[in-house]
Amino acid sequence: MRIALAQVNAKVGDIAGNASEVRARVAEAAARGAQLAAFPEMMLTGYPVEDLALRPSFQRASATATEQLARDIAADGNGEVICIVGYLDFDTAPVNAVAVMHRGSVIATYVKHHLPNYGVFDEARYFRSGSNPLLLRIDDVTVSVAICEDLWQEGGPVEWTRDAEAGLLLVVNASPYERGKDDSRLALCRLRALEAGCSLAYVNLVGAQDELVFDGDSLIVDSAGDVIARAPQFTPVLMVADIEVPTSPEPAECMSITTRLWPKEILECPGVAAQMPELEEVYSALVLGLADYVGKNGFTSVVLGLSGGIDSALVAAIACDALGADRVFGVSMPSVYSSEHSKDDAYDLADRCGLAIRTVAIAPMVEAFHQSLTLTGLAEENLQARVRGITLMGISNQEGHLVLTTGNKSELSVGYSTLYGDSAGGFGPIKDVSKTLVWELSRWRNASAEARGMIPPIPPNSIEKPPSAELRPGQVDSDSLPDYAVLDAILEGYISGDQGAAELVAAGFDQALVERVLRMTDAAEYKRRQFPPGTKISLRAFGRDRRLPITNGWRESVG
Secondary structure, eight states: OEEEEEEOOOOTTOHHHHHHHHHHHHHHHHHTTOSEEEOOTTTTTOSOOGGGGGOHHHHHHHHHHHHHHHHHHHHTTOTTSEEEEEEEEESSSEEEEEEEEETTEEEEEEEESSOTTSSSOOGGGOOOOOOOOEEEEETTEEEEEEEGGGGGSSSHHHHHHHHTTOSEEEEEEOOBOOTTHHHHHHHHHHHHHHHHTSEEEEEEOEEEETTEEEEBOOEEEOTTSOEEEEOOBTSOEEEEEEOOOOOOOOOSSOEEEOOOOOOOSSOOOOOBOOOOOHHHHHHHHHHHHHHHHHHHTTOOOEEEEOOSSHHHHHHHHHHHHHHOGGGEEEEEOOOTTOOHHHHHHHHHHHHHHTOEEEEOOOHHHHHHHHHHOOOOHHHHHHHHHHHHHHHHHHHHHHHOOEEBOOOOHHHHHHTOSOTTTTTOSSBOTTTTOOHHHHHHHHHHHHHHHHHTTOOOSSOHHHHHSOOOOOSSTTOOGGGTSOOHHHHHHHHIIIIISOOOHHHHHHTTOOHHHHHHHHHHHHHTHHHHTTSOOOOOOSSSOBTTTBOOOSSOOOOOOOO
């Protein structure tokens, strides 16, 4: 059997554009002799649609477009290809559905009986939908069709597939990227193929939607759990593969389809794409996340403050890789406390990356504020950050650039940022990247450039020097924060692991430090609520996966 897995990039709400993408990929699949073409979950509407699912006009548009798409595919001359396309359907409530299209009609549908507006599927909180997979009888082969969550469910869909003696379990997905998820995803596909006793084809969305990144990584495993095809990560591709599928008796409750397509003599064997090393994988996710956020929201360029530090340097490198250096604009905004090496490092970065840079000295603006306000200490320091924020937002307003914030997850966790200052902007590319990971990614990006004979984009001095906001003479981050390696280890246990103070102290961390870090983290929730969106790469990203009450009397302590 020749199948085509369409690992494609959909945009939420762009039903017409998504339908056009389906038609183009079906035409390619037909030209390559595929009998069946499968698209990701919620392909027609994009994913996740969130509260768009509750809007009747959107529900009707999705259902109407699904019927029209089947007719259009046939009108294109490709009606013999069996198409599996995800969409939003509705009856008394909206449902996550797939449509089976053949010869100009939707001949079968399969729905998941829950609202698809709950954000995004989380296997840790999965609840059973109460439905079995759809069974298709294609010539003399039985194919079982399921939607994303089914794969994580024990028994149910797998038992149904095995009992029907299906030769193929096809799972359509919109599974977001997280560090380490590929390993668990592949292991699960292998396990389910073994349990079902048949081949398993897994097609996944690629691209970014707001804070989520979908990495593709579509794959096919045989009944022994061996990988026979795997698509590259973060890249749209139509993966066409010939797979051996055994014939079986026709089961009950099965939709029968007779095809007139036969695979061409040339064997389609796409091969197994190698999984990216972890740092390359994370960096690729950050690049795709920014590229799609800018592109899908209609921005043409970005602007960011370049301080000479490591965070802004990494964001600039990501932006240049995502958009091209000609669409990235840097601004050096020295104060009276800015060191010469910081200004030099900012311009060194611009030269290495090829981006445009300008200098806007903030000292006169800060002095103008001081003539009207008497601010000292922390208030004076924050004023400098806020003047920089105003400067960037003014340039954005005047020239149409999207402002990128450069704060990392470690700072965001403990509130080491200034509201309406360094937190001002439209997108935070490293919002979910810890400080220690910022250094790792920067070193990896430079090493990657050197390996290709290119100039490393990030100045070595930006990587090696102690991090500092330079808001007072001689200031460094370690004046206010513990060593980042220790801080990040505590935050990982608290944020991703939901460990309390007692568990962290039992793990070997100093009690006073643990209680201080947790207190800072809890108290900074109001700041995090006002931070711009940013690419999610971890299990627990702020805003999407982890929210604390702002008004909150609970404080962690060992006692």
